[in-house]
Amino acid sequence: MKLANTKRINEKIMEIVQTKQALDMINAIVTNEIANSSLPQEAIEPTIAEAIEQRKQMDNNNGKDYSVEKIAMLLAIETLIRITIPVDTKILDFYMNCLAPESMVFDAEEFNNNPYIKNIDFHNKKQGNYELCYQNYQPYEFSIYDIPKHIDKIHIDIPRIGCFKEEFEYPGIRQIDNERTWMSVTPNEVYTVQPAIDNAKGKVLTLGCGMGYFAYMASLKEEVESITIIELEQDVIDLFENSILPQFENKDKIKVIKADAIDFMKDINDGEYDYCFADIWIGIDHIEPYFAVKEVCRHLRKTKVDYWMEDAFATLLTYNVWNEIIKSFSKINNLEVSNPNPDPSETDLRKEAFIHRLLKNVEINKPEDVDYYLTPKNLIKLINKSKLIF
Incomplete structure (x- = not known):
């Protein structure tokens, strides 16, 4: 990356530095700790009492129309x-x-009326090392329900936090040997998969079976002709075909193929499917399979491909972009900058090397260029044009 040493670019970078460091620290706390915590039971009543008083003040001052909850x-x-x-x-x-505007108190009735949650029974069903189960959110138990909101110009990414005001039961799949939840239909699943459901049409391909949430919701659409699921684990296939699929209204639309997703995508013809939804990773900590699928799908032009949580991956990678900008800025201004990640994992090093190669020929000649390359959607465009291997 080449960074022009101009007053306007220097001012732009220093403007971001002034807010980004402190706000990123708060973000890390909210995302990694608060998003997995709950308001203690004994604190709920006094907190609501304080909220009622604040709500009255908002009414008096014509403030934002937020609920007490x-x-x-x-x-x-x-x-x-x-x-x-x-x-x-x-x-x-x-x-x-x-x-505040990105936070949400979920409507339990709305989620209970979600077709999948309402119609698919998860009681007392097992297959191999997996079993269907129900789990609970406690009142005011916080979780992340969607990809972060990117704030332009200052380039911070606000987590979208939500909770239920009452106990809420949701379906999941648990691994029997370690009693860990493998997958579940939480608000995060509902919100992050919805764009793919909206885009599905014609002959649909989905990489990864999971609980069949995407397949079920897409199968309800008249414009969806068929859905082919690619899944490698036989236990998952058996659990789906024996316990979940028989409950689908449009089960005749569904076909399951046991195969490795990457190998399968190497052999399909462009346009063989109208739409493909890739979802073979657990979350944004598993960026390698995301890139593996993107790389094998480069030849597809007639088949539209969506990648679960792609915007979240891009948001994560903008931090590597920022580090590249700071390195260039420090070099031309003879500044010493501490390493933001002194103990990187192998994946961290791969992300760093990939972004360095991706931006190798990029030139930052005006402040707007800084904004452009720190915006997740623009980073996705750059990755899509590249032929680099992660």
Whole structure:
């Protein structure tokens, strides 16, 4: 990457630095700790009482029309941030103003009426090392329900946090040997898979079976002719075909093929399927299979391919882009910068090397170029044009 040493570019970078470091620290706390915690049972009632008072003040000041439950949720998150890390009040207020519109108190009735949750029974069904089960969210148990919201210009990524105000039961698959949840239909699954459901049409291919949530929801659409599922694990196939698929209204649309997804994609013809949804990774910590699928799908032009959580992967990679910008900025200004990740994993090193190669010939000649390359959707465009192997 080549960075022009101009006053406007230097000012742009310093402007981002001033806000990004503190806000990224808060983000890390919210994403890694608060998003997996709950408001203690004994704290719910006093927090709601405080939320009621704040709601009255909002009414008096013509403030934002947030429900008492959402205000209580935000109060709880703010308190957890304050007791976890020391943070400047102005910075925290700014962060909470960004977080508030992206936060959500889920409607339990809406989720209970989701066709999959409503119609597919998960009681007492086992296959090999897997069993269908139900799990519970406790009141005000926080979770991430969608990809982060990218804030342009300052380039921070606000997590989308949600909770139920009452206990909520949702279906999942548990591994019997270690009693761990392998997969579940949480709000995160519902929200992050919805774009793929909306795009599905014609002859559909999906890589990864999981619980069959995408296949079920897509099969309900009249414009979906057929759905071919590629799954490698026989236990997963057996569990799906014996316990889940028989409950589908449109089971005749579904076909399951036991195969490795990457090998299967190497052999299909462009246009053989109208749409493909790739979902063979657990989350954004598993970026290698995401790239493996993208690389094997490069020859497809007539088949539209969507990748689960792709925007989240791009958001993660923009941090590597930022590090490349800072390295170039430091070099031309003779500054010493500490390593943001002194103990990188093998995957961290691969991400760093990939972004370095991707941006090798990029030139930053104006402040708008900084904004462009730090925007996740633009990074996806750059990756799609590249022939680099991760």
